[in-house]
Amino acid sequence: MATAVATTPPSPKAGTGADAGRPRKPVLAGAAVVGAVLIAVPLALAGGAHDKDGGKPSTTVAAQGADTVLQPESAPAALDDYVAEKPTASPSKKKPVKSAAPVAAAPQPVPPAPRPSSSPSRSAxxxxxxxxxxxxxxxxxxxxxxxxSVLEVNQAWTTNRIRMVMQTDGNLVVYNELDKPIWASMTFGQNHRAIFQSDGNLVIHNGDDRPIWASKTHGHEGAQLVLRADGKVVVVHNGQVIWST
Incomplete structure (x- = not known):
C-alpha cells in the first residue's frame, strides 16, 4: 500500500537564484525511498501469493499479463493435461510366445489304384x-x-483206319491210322496163327497147333468179328458186343 510522506516546504529564507528552483538533497532521498517502497510492495504481495499456492504458477496472472487472449471465455487448461509419464529405465521386452508345435496328422491309408477293367468298353x-x-x-x-477165318504170319484184317496183324514174333497186334499199336495179345513164338472159329471164339495157336490164347467167346454160333470205325475190334452176337480189344 502507498505511504504518505510529508515534504518540508522550502525555507522562506531568501537565497540565490540557483537554490530557489532546485530541490534540496533531503527531498530527493525521501522520494527515492518512497519509490523503492512502491516497487517492493507489489513484488512482496506476488511472492506471498505464490507461496500460498504451493509453488504453482498462477494462471490468473498469466492471463492478465498476456498480450492477446484468443478465447477469453474458455476455461484455462487443467494442469493434469500436462502431466508427463515417467520414463522407464529400459524399454520393455515382451517375451515371445512359444507357438505350440504342430501335431503331425496320422497318415491316411492310400486307397488302392483302380484296376483297369479287363472287359472292353461297350462302345468299342x-x-x-x-x-x-x-x-x-x-x-x-x-x-x-x-x-x-484164319490169319497166318504177316497177314492182317484191315480197314482204312485200323489193322489186326499176326506178326512173325507170334504176337497178334492192332495198329491205328498213325501206325501205332493200340492192342496186343502178348503171345510170342514161332509160326503162330489166329483163327476166328465158328463157335464165335477167337483163338491163337502156336507152331505145335495148340491154343495158347482165346477171347473166350465160344458157344456163340453165328457171331462176327468186326473192325469198327472207332478203332475197336469186337466180337458181336445178335447185335451185342461180347468181346472188345
Whole structure:
C-alpha cells in the first residue's frame, strides 16, 4: 500500500537564484525511498501469493499479463493435461510366445489304384473272331469177319483206319491210322496163327497147333468179328458186343 510522506516546504529564507528552483538533497532521498517502497510492495504481495499456492504458477496472472487472449471465455487448461509419464529405465521386452508345435496328422491309408477293367468298353466292341472251320470227319470204314477165318504170319484184317496183324514174333497186334499199336495179345513164338472159329471164339495157336490164347467167346454160333470205325475190334452176337480189344 502507498505511504504518505510529508515534504518540508522550502525555507522562506531568501537565497540565490540557483537554490530557489532546485530541490534540496533531503527531498530527493525521501522520494527515492518512497519509490523503492512502491516497487517492493507489489513484488512482496506476488511472492506471498505464490507461496500460498504451493509453488504453482498462477494462471490468473498469466492471463492478465498476456498480450492477446484468443478465447477469453474458455476455461484455462487443467494442469493434469500436462502431466508427463515417467520414463522407464529400459524399454520393455515382451517375451515371445512359444507357438505350440504342430501335431503331425496320422497318415491316411492310400486307397488302392483302380484296376483297369479287363472287359472292353461297350462302345468299342471287339470284332468276333471267325470260328475255325471244323475239320471234316474222315469217312472211316468198317470190316466184318465171318467164321471160319484164319490169319497166318504177316497177314492182317484191315480197314482204312485200323489193322489186326499176326506178326512173325507170334504176337497178334492192332495198329491205328498213325501206325501205332493200340492192342496186343502178348503171345510170342514161332509160326503162330489166329483163327476166328465158328463157335464165335477167337483163338491163337502156336507152331505145335495148340491154343495158347482165346477171347473166350465160344458157344456163340453165328457171331462176327468186326473192325469198327472207332478203332475197336469186337466180337458181336445178335447185335451185342461180347468181346472188345
Amino acid at each position: 466292341k471287339p470284332k468276333p473272331k471267325p470260328k475255325p472251320k471244323p475239320a471234316p470227319k474222315p469217312n472211316w470204314s468198317t470190316e466184318t469177319v465171318s467164321a471160319v
